[in-house]
Amino acid sequence: MIAPPKESSIPRLASPDGSMFGRAAKGANVRRPVFHTRSYAKLLRRFILVSVTCSVLPLLLVGWASYLYYSQFSLSRMADYFQKTVEYNRKIVESFLQERTADVKLVAYTNSLDYLKDPSNLKEVFHLLNLEGSHFTDLGVIGKAGKYLSYVGPYDLMDKDYSETFWFKEVKEKGVYISDVFMGYRKVPHVIIAVLGSKGEGAYVLRATIYSEFLTSLVETAKLGQTGEVFLVNREGIYQTGPRFKGKIMDQASLPMNSFTGESGILITDPIEPQNSFSPERGIPITDLIKYGLMQSRSQQVLAYSWLKHPDWLLVVKQDFSEVFGDINHVNTAILVLLHASILAILIVSVFTAKYMIKVIKKRDQEAEGLNRQLMQASKLASIGELAAGVAHEINNPLAVILTENQVIRDLTEDEQNLDANFRDELVQSLSQIDTQVERCSHITQNLLRFSRRISVASQFIDLNVSLKHVVGLLEKRASSYGVQISLDFQEKLPKVSAFPFELEQVFVNLINNAIDAHDGKPYGSINIATRFDSSRNGLVTTVADTGSGIPDSDLERIFDPFFTTKPVGKGTGLGLSISYSIIRQMGGDISVQSELGKGTEFTVFLPCPAAAQSEILEGPRKDDLNDKA
């Protein structure tokens, strides 16, 4: 069996289709709750989906857009910063080398070979060159043959022959030459600056040496955070200054040398897969940005580079991507956390809101359904009433004829003297049986008519408690014969109700009789009759609660339908409750029922009070009245 929905106390008085027959009504009502549960669940899902979609989608869009924006923004900021750093360092190195070259040039261009050949003169010049910081390690004058003519410095190089060396050939050809860092004879990394001197009679090469430590110390000052470094490499990628971390001077640096195009630039490289480099300077397509998603770029490095004009060296500023973007990653992480928290909050709020809305809708539906049912029941009863009245009238006439025919036969029997005594007895018995059955029919038709009749007798003001006491007095004997005790729980000083006295009593007779009958098969039980004033509805509420067998859910829907009875044939007409219902409805009240199988049933009758009666109970008896009573 399908359980009925737990609803308000409004009984299922009628089937929603308003059909006259209980069976159809029952079928319709049983399906309803199942349909409702499903549609509410569906509605709930839809509500949640809509509200979540409407709020989460924009949130995601905003979150994603701001993530992209911040990423792009920070990338361009970073590019700018690295650009400046690398340019700055390049200028320092370049100007240092330019100054040194200019120093050497000045010496070479202003002094003749004769003068410089003299070691004491050369020493004097060397001293002057190193006056502003001891940049030069040594200084030598080399003749056309590639041999030292004069030398100032810590090494013994006088016998060295440079005639076949690359740099010597270069300087003779171009006039000025700055070498890469190399070891040479002295086994210390150094750079030479050589200038072709031509003042006076003979050409010579003035050669000065700078230890690369100087260069290293120049760029070392630009340390960057924990992972940043600045260094110089030549065109082949050989370290020209000592790197801060892996490797040492004159080692091969692990750099994607082919990527360093243009004068300067910035690369984001993967040290393991350098071909995956890209340059944020040229703008990063969003797809790349996602591909190199900032969160996943821990192993990547930022490389800023700039080519020196002379010599052909590359200045590189390098820093781990994760350090550069540490802050921005924190911001992004915060955004992500906030985003997730917001989505979670939206989900929770959406579910709660949707559930609340469904609850409200459900309540409204139930109220509407309850009203609808009452309306249906009322109109159903009205149409059944008309039909019943018609049938009752049509049956009454033949019944009247039968009854007179019966009397005619009885008269004839009395007139006939020669009848056998037994025959006469049996005939009389049959005739009286006809009388009884006609009366039974008449009783049914009268009930039908009462059910359909419009009460036009003027209503009276009735004390409900008195009326109930009267009814209980009539039925007490019957109740006790069933072993049922009737208890009364009346609220004192109830306002009077406007009602039809006999009809109202008939309603309570019906209800109490049913309550007694509900104990059929039980050795004992009780019926509690209570009255109270309901100020919110301004009316009287009477409850008749029994401890009887209860009404099954399937019957509960039909008990107010005419001709519905569970009593044995001949015992009930099935009109009692429907008559009661229509009587109470005519008085502007209503009847509802709650029942639990095996535990009992409670009927609640509501009767409205006229407006004047309400003030009576609210104000209480006036002082004058009390005095009168005293």
Next chain:
Amino acid sequence: MIKPRLLLVDDEIPFTANLSKLLSRRGYDVSVVNDGKSALRIIEEQKFDVVILDQKMPGMDGITTLREIKKKRPHMEVIILTGYGSGDSALDGLQLGAYDYTMKPIQLSDLEEKIGQAFQRKLLQEKE
């Protein structure tokens, strides 16, 4: 004891036939008509004490007939005996001066009782 003179007005012929037979046997002087107009005609011609009147009849209905009877013979007692009882028509009938308003089917003894009471009232009213 004097039995009242009765007029049965009812379109249900088997019913009037039986009832007139039963009442005649019990010493009543019974006349029968089957519609309202005939009833009005016959009360002009003859004298009746009590009229037993059906409510729903073809042509003129019971209530109209009652009104007309009361116009012509104010002291004539009328018992409305009908299968079509309703609160409204009962009230109408009683207000128009019907002695009683009763429903079919009715036991003969009950009807006789009502006839007796109606007759008594008529006698009392005539004395006044």
